[in-house]
Amino acid sequence: MASLWRCSVGILIRPARLDEASVLTDLALRSKAYWGYDAQFLESCREELTLRAGELSVRRATVAEQDGGIVGFTTLEGDPPQGVLGMMFVDPDAIGKGIGRLLFQHAVATAPTLGFTQFTIDADPNAEPFYEAMGAVPVGVVPSGSIPGRTLTQLLRSIPG
Numbered sequence: 001m002a003s004l005w006r007c008s009v010g011i012l013i014r015p016a017r018l019d020e021a022s023v024l025t026d027l028a029l030r031s032k033a034y035w036g037y038d039a040q041f042l043e044s045c046r047e048e049l050t051l052r053a054g055e056l057s058v059r060r061a062t063v064a065e066q067d068g069g070i071v072g073f074t075t076l077e078g079d080p081p082q083g084v085l086g087m088m089f090v091d092p093d094a095i096g097k098g099i100g101r102l103l104f105q106h107a108v109a110t111a112p113t114l115g116f117t118q119f120t121i122d123a124d125p126n127a128e129p130f131y132e133a134m135g136a137v138p139v140g141v142v143p144s145g146s147i148p149g150r151t152l153t154q155l156l157r158s159i160p161g
Contacts, residue, residue, distance in 0.1 A: 009098065013106045016061035016073060018053040024061065024073050024089075025050045031089035035126045045146040049087070051075075059086060060114070062106060064099050072099040076107050080115030085157070088127075104134045111159045121155045131155050 028049040033042055059075040072090040076083055085107060090099045111119060122142050123131050136155035144150035
């Protein structure tokens with residue numbers, strides 16, 4: 001997802017840089033905490049929400065930048081034709097301000113250039129309504145990668161061809 005998008009609301013969407021891995025990890029944990037999860041839950045999620053510099057290009061990490069700071073990011077993972085929106089997090093101060101919508105729209109617009117015809121999303125329950133509003137449909141449940149016994153709704157977003 002190497003394209004740059006400059007949006008009218010002052011948001012630049014661009015590929016993540018190697019030196020931003022720890023910033024993105026911190027943002028993911030703060031964004032997850034926004035939904036009221038306790039410290040033990042967040043610690044259980046830490047490994048799954050950790051991004052390493054060497055993974056950023058393979059996971060196709062893209063950031064939303066505003067006024068020089070990162071306000072959100074996504075990863076578009078997998079091998080064509082089936083992708084995975086592996087991570088999508090927005091800074092708590094920016095939730096509800098359209099950043100997630102811009103990031104999602106960027107993923108949808110970029111996916112065909114990577115050979116994807118669809119992608120799945122293993123959604124946190126708090127994010128399910130957002131993904132459904134963005135055109136994703138529930139297709140099943142999958143086990144959480146962090147919390148034993150917890151399941152997540154898996155959604156599918158087809159990419160217009």
